[in-house]
Structures are given as structure tokens and as C-alpha cells.
Amino acid sequence: xxxxxxxxxxxxxxxxxxxxxxxxxxxxxxxxxxxxxxxxxxxxxxxxxxxxxxxxxxxxxxxxxxxxxxxxxxxxxxxxxxxxxxxxxxxxxxxxxxxxxxxxxxxxxxxxxxxxxxxxxxxxxxxxxxxxxxxxxxxxxxxxxxxxxxxxxxxxxxxxxxxxxxxxxxxxxxxxxxxxxxxxxxxxxxxxxxxxxxxxxxxxxxxxxxxxxxxxxxxxxxxxxxxxxxxxxxxxxxxxxxxxxxxxxxxxxxxxxxxxxxxxxxxxxxxxxxxxxxxxxxxxxxxxxxxxxxxxxxxxxxxxxxxxxxxxxxxxxxxxxxxxxxxxxxxxxxxxxxxxxxxxxxxxxxxxxxxxxxxxxxxxxxxxxxxxxxxxxxxxxxxxxxxxxxxxxxxxxxxxxxxxxxxxxxxxxxxxxxxxxxxxxxxxxxxxxxxxxxxxxxxxxxxxxxxxxxxxxxxxxxxxxxxxxxxxxxxxxxxxxxxxxxxxxxxxxxxxxxxxxxxxxxxxxxxxxxxxxxxxxxxxxxxxxxxxxxxxxxxxxxxxxxxxxxxxxxxxxxxx
Amino acid sequence: xxxxxxxxxxxxxxxxxxxxxxxxxxxxxxxxxxxxxxxxxxxxxxxxxxxxxxxxxxxxxxxxxxxxxxxxxxxxxxxxxxxxxx
Numbered sequence: 001x002x003x004x005x006x007x008x009x010x011x012x013x014x015x016x017x018x019x020x021x022x023x024x025x026x027x028x029x030x031x032x033x034x035x036x037x038x039x040x041x042x043x044x045x046x047x048x049x050x051x052x053x054x055x056x057x058x059x060x061x062x063x064x065x066x067x068x069x070x071x072x073x074x075x076x077x078x079x080x081x082x083x084x085x086x087x088x089x090x091x092x093x094x095x096x097x098x099x100x101x102x103x104x105x106x107x108x109x110x111x112x113x114x115x116x117x118x119x120x121x122x123x124x125x126x127x128x129x130x131x132x133x134x135x136x137x138x139x140x141x142x143x144x145x146x147x148x149x150x151x152x153x154x155x156x157x158x159x160x161x162x163x164x165x166x167x168x169x170x171x172x173x174x175x176x177x178x179x180x181x182x183x184x185x186x187x188x189x190x191x192x193x194x195x196x197x198x199x200x201x202x203x204x205x206x207x208x209x210x211x212x213x214x215x216x217x218x219x220x221x222x223x224x225x226x227x228x229x230x231x232x233x234x235x236x237x238x239x240x241x242x243x244x245x246x247x248x249x250x251x252x253x254x255x256x257x258x259x260x261x262x263x264x265x266x267x268x269x270x271x272x273x274x275x276x277x278x279x280x281x282x283x284x285x286x287x288x289x290x291x292x293x294x295x296x297x298x299x300x301x302x303x304x305x306x307x308x309x310x311x312x313x314x315x316x317x318x319x320x321x322x323x324x325x326x327x328x329x330x331x332x333x334x335x336x337x338x339x340x341x342x343x344x345x346x347x348x349x350x351x352x353x354x355x356x357x358x359x360x361x362x363x364x365x366x367x368x369x370x371x372x373x374x375x376x377x378x379x380x381x382x383x384x385x386x387x388x389x390x391x392x393x394x395x396x397x398x399x400x401x402x403x404x405x406x407x408x409x410x411x412x413x414x415x416x417x418x419x420x421x422x423x424x425x426x427x428x429x430x431x432x433x434x435x436x437x438x439x440x441x442x443x444x445x446x447x448x449x450x451x452x453x454x455x456x457x458x459x460x461x462x463x464x465x466x467x468x469x470x471x472x473x474x475x476x477x478x479x480x481x482x483x484x485x486x487x488x489x490x491x492x493x494x495x496x497x498x499x500x501x502x503x504x505x506x507x508x509x510x511x512x513x514x515x516x517x518x519x520x521x522x523x524x525x526x527x528x529x530x531x532x533x534x535x536x537x538x539x540x541x542x543x544x545x546x547x548x549x550x551x552x553x554x555x556x557x558x559x560x
Numbered sequence: 561x562x563x564x565x566x567x568x569x570x571x572x573x574x575x576x577x578x579x580x581x582x583x584x585x586x587x588x589x590x591x592x593x594x595x596x597x598x599x600x601x602x603x604x605x606x607x608x609x610x611x612x613x614x615x616x617x618x619x620x621x622x623x624x625x626x627x628x629x630x631x632x633x634x635x636x637x638x639x640x641x642x643x644x645x646x
Contacts, residue, residue: 197601198608200621223605227618339602368577370606393580410600414577473582 001162001188003153006146007117009185010034010068018190020057021164022205027188030061033104035111037065041093043109050074050087052096055193056171056181058104062095063181067122067142068112074125074137075172082405086135087127119143126174128269128342138269139307140174147304148272149183151286155276156238156263157187160213163237165191166206167215169340174269175242179215199224207232217243219339221262222250230257238263243340245328248280255279266328271312272305275326282325291326293318298332334432336365338372343411348373351406355399357383360422364436366415374415374439375399376430378422379467387418387467388519391478415439418467420521443470447490447524452498459498461526463490465518472520482518487549491539495528503535503555510536512551516543524548564637568611572633575610576603588634596632604630611636617643 001017010031017027041049049066051073053059066073074091076083079098094101122142127135167180176195184191196202197220206212207229214236221241236258241251242265255261261279268274274291275283285291290302299314306312317329334345345363352361352375359378366374377399379387387395396416403412417438424430444466451462465482472480488509496502518524522543529538540550569583572592576599586597592607593599599607607630608619617640619626629639 198605198627200619200623200626203621204624219602220605223602223609225609225612225619227612228621366577369575369610370577370602372577393585396580408600409598410602412598415579 003157004186004188006142006149006182006186007119007122009117010064010114011116012114014188017188019060019185020191020193021209022193024190025057030057030064031114032111033061033108034064034068035114036108037061037104038068038112039109040107041066041069041071042112044093044107046071046092048072048074048090048092050076050091050094050096052076052079052094052098052172053104054097054170054195056167056191057193059171059177060181060185061104063124064117067117068115070121072123072125074127075177076127077170077172078408080405080408083127083135090125090137117142119146126269128173136270140272141307144272144305144307145178145182146186147288148178149186151273151288151304152178152183153187154287160187160189160237161211163189163211163213164206164209165189165215166202166209166212167192167195168197168202168220169215169217169243170195173243174272175217175265175267176215178273179240179242179265199228203228203233206236211235211237213237214239216241216262217340218246218250219243221254222247224254224257228257234258234260236260240265242267244337251279268314271301271314272303274299274301274303282321282327284325291318291320291324293320296332297329299326338365338410339370341408341410343373343407348403348407348411351403352377352399355383355402356380357386357395357399359383362422362430362435363413364432364439366436366439372415373411373413374417374436375413376417376419376422376435376438378419384420384467384521387480388521389479391476391480392416392418392468392472393477417441417443418520420464420467443468443473445470447494449494450523454498457529459495459528461494461528463524463526465520465522465524467520469520480520482522484512484514484549487518487541488512488539488551488553491526491528491541492537492553494526495530495537495539498528499530501532502530502537503557505556505558507535507554507556510552510554512549513547514549516546516548518543518548562637564641565633567614568633568636568640571610571614572597572607575606586633588637589632591632592630592636611640615640615644 013028013031019025019027019030049071051062063073076087119142124140126138165184169176171177171180192205196205239262241262246264251262264277266275266283273286275285277283288304292300294300297317299316299318301312315331315333317332318326320326336343348363349361352358357380359380361375361377363373363375365371400412422430447463448466450464453460471483471486475483525542527540535555537553541548565588566583569586573581590596629635
């Protein structure tokens with residue numbers, strides 16, 4: 001199939017040039033629909049079109065049609081309320097598969113004539129989260145996009161041949177858009193319209209084709225399972241992976257199963273493609289990409305995929321070899337990637353802190369089967385009140401719901417640690433490593449000891465009941481109350497730390513009284529006295545003026 | 561609640577790190593994805609792997625509606641037990 005540059009796609013109808021599968025679409029139909037959409041957009045005076053379409057053939061029509069009409073296209077990452085609100089000032093019309101938005105067929109008019117698209121006037125705006133946490137809009141001209149797909153074809157076109165392009169990633173982002181849609185359009189390779197995020201579906205769709213290549217991501221590739229027909233799948237011409245780091249063991253597993261290393265693409269919405277590699281080797285910059293380091297050791301990119309003269313500073317630490325290849329050393333800022341989704345921790349922390357129950361909050365990443373966020377939250381007085389009267393699960397549920405308006409579901413913290421104050425250091429900072437230590441630790445089972453003194457054989461301890469005490473979970477879900485057995489246990493444990501000659505064996509309790517409930521965040525005064533002649537440990541908990549509990553713990557020698 | 565359903569609920573909690581959840585919080589007919597428990601597609605991948613590993617079964621990659629079995633705990637339990645007896 002002959003190559004068509006992006007700007008030529010609407011010029012003339014190309015017979016027998018397939019575009020997509022299921023349902024199939026030919027170039028002539030694509031062109032016709034795009035030109036009709038262009039007319040519809042012009043009639044309606046739409047200059048700025050937001051497009052969110054999971055059907056990538058429709059997406060291609062929308063892009064080409066908008067460009068032909070001279071309209072700018074905005075590609076939002078999602079259709080959440082917050083996203084719409086933020087982008088609305090930049091948008092005349094929303095085109096999506098969502099019921100409230102315009103759909104493609106409602107916008108078609110009598111077609112405009114075919115034409116060459118203007119390389120520098122046609123523009124696409126990608127939306128991603130910037131380092132400050134604010135949504136970042138990134139403009140791409142048709143020229144930049146065209147340069148990039150030509151470079152991809154130059155590297156891998158011959159090898160892909162007429163392979164059908166099957167993707168597991170969304171095309172709202174630069175990688176999916178280039179690899180699943182724009183590159184195959186120009187190359188005349190057929191693509192599957194919808195993303196196939198599950199391995200079983202990817203296999204089924206692929207094996208229906210004589211030749212195929214995958215546009216995938218680590219989220220899928222590291223979870224392929226052993227239930228697939230690997231001998232049949234090893235026909236795959238090439239496996240692309242981008243969006244985040246593919247762990248070497250996952251890459252090796254694929255190599256063993258498919259007989260080829262996956263091809264990893266490194267880049268970002270801002271920079272476009274930067275480099276590629278296979279099998280954990282060093283990254284090779286794409287032709288024409290000039291990569292260097294700034295004084296902080298972060299990659300700086302000049303590239304034909306950027307506006308001419310623009311230098312893009314990244315926050316990715318790197319180390320170069322003499323031959324120009326490089327190794328990545330991790331992010332130098334507080335943007336993290338969870339399953340290829342860029343998450344700005346500062347943005348979510350601000351969003352959390354805007355809730356009336358939250359004084360301040362910090363987020364960190366927990367690495368488990370999958371990586372997720374953990375939140376260390378300092379509760380406000382209102383938050384403490386909510387915790388004491390509605391329980392932990394209600395509180396964290398409400399905070400998750402609140403955050404859900406600001407971010408995708410996968411960024412919602414799954415682990416919560418509640419405190420009165422963040423453990424800031426002398427510089428007023430909470431280093432990320434310290435934060436992660438706190439998040440990884442299991443919920444405490446011990447009181448916080450604030451002070452202790454002894455007078456006339458009696459110990460006086462000042463305690464705080466941690467908000468996060470593990471015992472509160474089942475006791476009780478809606479109204480956390482410190483169990484009496486835990487109070488006795490604490491009294492005995494603390495006494496053993498203070499009183500050397502305490503006999504080891506617990507023999508029972510006397511005159512046990514529970515007078516007032518003890519709840520998360522309470523300040524308690526515990527008095528302890530050991531009467532050695534009777535083998536009795538006297539304990540009493542008070543909360544200010546109110547007596548909470550008291551009793552005598554009978555203790556005896558080990559072999560009595 | 562059957563033992564298998566309880567086992568699946570605990571598997572979901574452990575495999576997906578849902579620390580504040582207990583098995584009794586996940587109703588057998590609660591939708592696992594989207595509205596409901598709110599799991600996402602990566603959870604679906606993780607859960608598929610965890611189920612195959614725990615119960616020693618294989619998800620049939622040729623069946624078109626495999627992921628329908630992941631709708632809720634009831635359907636997942638029915639799927640696991642049908643595979644175990646297959």
C-alpha cells in the first residue's frame with residue numbers, strides 16, 4: 001500500500017485502501033465522512049472541537065474533518081465533570097459517544113471539496129497533567145505529527161507490511177493516537193477500531209487476521225497470563241509498549257513466549273517520541289531527536305516532533321553513553337505513573353486538602369500486585385468529629401468520593417493513614433521516603449506515649465489514642481470505641497516497660513470498671529501502681545475530669 | 561454466603577489492596593466494576609490472574625464473553641465452580 005502523508009489524506013479518494021475493521025471502512029468512505037463533517041462544523045461555526053471517541057475510525061474522521069474545516073481539535077483524556085469544566089472555556093462543541101454530547105452523524109452536511117491540509121494551521125491539543133498539578137494543554141501541529149509518523153514508518157514500516165494494527169491503549173493520548181490511528185492511516189494499514197484491553201480479547205481479534213501488530217502498554221503486557229495460545233500469537237509482527245516502564249521480567253517473558261522482545265517507546269505528550277529500545281538495553285533516540293541533560297541531570301529534548309526552535313525540558317533523570325544512547329534514572333519531580341496514567345501528587349493533595357475534614361494530606365505510591373496510592377491525612381476538627389461519630393470507612397469513603405471528582409478512579413487512594421498532624425521535619429517538610437515508610441507500615445496497635453512521670457511509687461502516663469488504631473476496624477465500624485481488653489493490655493504492657501519487678505504471669509482481673517467510652521484522638525491519663533506484696537497492678541484511665549476505666553490486674557511468678 | 565463466595569471476596573480484597581474493605585462489605589451481587597465497588601480494567605486483569613492462580617483454572621481465551629463472569633461475586637463463583645468441575 002502506498003504511503004500518504006497526513007496532509008494528503010483528504011485530497012483524492014484512494015480506491016481499495018482499507019482503513020479499519022469491524023465494521024470495515026474504506027478510504028473513500030473515510031474521506032467522504034470527514035469532508036461532510038467539515039461542512040457541518042463550518043455551518044455551525046465550530047472553531048474548537050473537543051473529541052472523545054473510543055471508535056478510532058470515527059476519531060480519524062473527526063480529526064480530519066475538523067482540520068479540513070479549519071477547526072482546532074482538543075483531545076481530553078476523559079469526560080469527567082471536572083475535565084469538562086476546566087476545558088469548557090477552550091471548547092465550542094463536545095463530540096463523543098456520551099449521550100449528552102454531539103455525535104458524528106448529527107454533524108454531517110453536504111461535503112466540502114477535497115483539499116491538502118495546512119501543515120502549520122491544523123492543530124491538535126492534548127490534555128495531560130503538568131508538574132504543578134494543573135491540567136496542561138499541549139498543542140501539536142499537523143507538521144509535527146506528520147514528521148513523527150514518517151519516522152516510525154521509516155524504522156518499522158517494511159517489517160510491519162500489511163499487518164493489521166490491534167491496540168490495547170486509548171487513542172486520546174499521543175501514543176495511541178500516533179500508533180493506532182495516524183500511522184496506519186498514512187501507511188494504508190488496516191486497524192481495529194476499538195481498544196482491546198484484555199489479553200483474551202486481544203488474542204481473539206488478532207488471530208482473526210493473517211498478520212497483526214500490537215500497540216500495547218505495560219498494564220496489559222505484564223499481565224498476559226498463561227492461558228493464551230502463544231504459538232499462534234507468535235505470528236505478531238511487532239509488539240509496541242509505551243506509557244510507562246515495562247519491567248524486564250515481563251519483557252523477557254514475552255520474548256520467551258513470542259520469540260521477539262517487545263519494542264518500548266519512550267516519550268511524552270509534551271515531547272512526542274524520544275527514543276526506543278528492546279530487551280532492557282539502552283534507549284536509542286529517534287532519528288533527528290537531540291537529547292541532552294540540564295544541570296539537574298534531567299533530559300532536554302529538541303526534536304522535529306516539537307515546534308521548530310522549541311526545547312522541551314523534562315523531569316526525567318538520565319545518564320548518557322558516549323554513543324548517544326541513554327539510561328533512564330526516574331522522575332525528578334512528584335509526578336508518578338500508575339499503569340501509564342500520569343498522576344500529579346500535588347494536585348490530588350490540594351484536592352484532598354480542600355475537603356473540610358482534611359487539614360493537610362500527602363500521597364505516596366504503594367507497590368503491591370498493582371501499584372496504588374496511599375494517603376497520609378491530617379484530619380481537621382470536623383474530620384475528627386466525623387471519624388468519631390461515623391467511623392473510618394465512612395470517612396475514607398467520603399474522601400474517595402470527593403477525590404473522584406478530581407481524578408480517574410485508579411488514582412483514588414486505597415490505603416489511608418489518619419493522623420492529627422503530619423510528621424513534618426525541622427524544615428517543615430515530609431520527605432517522600434519518610435512518608436512512604438509511614439504508608440507501608442501496618443496500622444498501629446499501640447497508644448502514642450506523650451509523657452510519663454513517677455511519684456511515690458505511682459506512674460502517671462499521658463497517652464493519645466491514635467486515630468488509626470487497628471482495633472477500631474471491627475469495634476465498631478460506625479462508632480470506633482477502644483475495646484476494654486485493649487485498655488487492660490496497654491496498661492499491662494506499659495507497666496512492664498516501667499516497673500522492673502513485675503511478675504510475668506497474668507492471673508486475672510478484679511473490680512474492673514468501664515465508666516466512659518474511649519474514642520480515636522482522646523487524650524488519656526493512665527495511672528499505674530504495683531502492689532508487690534499482693535501481686536496486684538492497679539490501673540486507672542482518665543480523660544481529663546472523667547474516669548474512663550479502672551481495675552486491678554493479678555500477676556504471679558511464672559511457676560507459681 | 562458460600563465458602564467459595566467468601567474466598568473470592570477475600571481474594572479480591574487481598575489481590576487489589578482494598579485495605580478498608582471486609583468480606584461482608586462486598587455483597588454477592590454488587591457490581592465489581594464501574595459504579596459499585598469501582599474497580600478498573602487493571603483490577604480486572606489482576607483479578608483474572610489471581611483467580612486462575614488460586615483456583616488452578618484457565619480462563620478460556622476463545623470464549624467471547626469471558627469477562628462477563630467478572631460482573632460480581634455470584635457470577636465469578638459460578639464461573640470458578642463450573643471450571644473446576646469441567
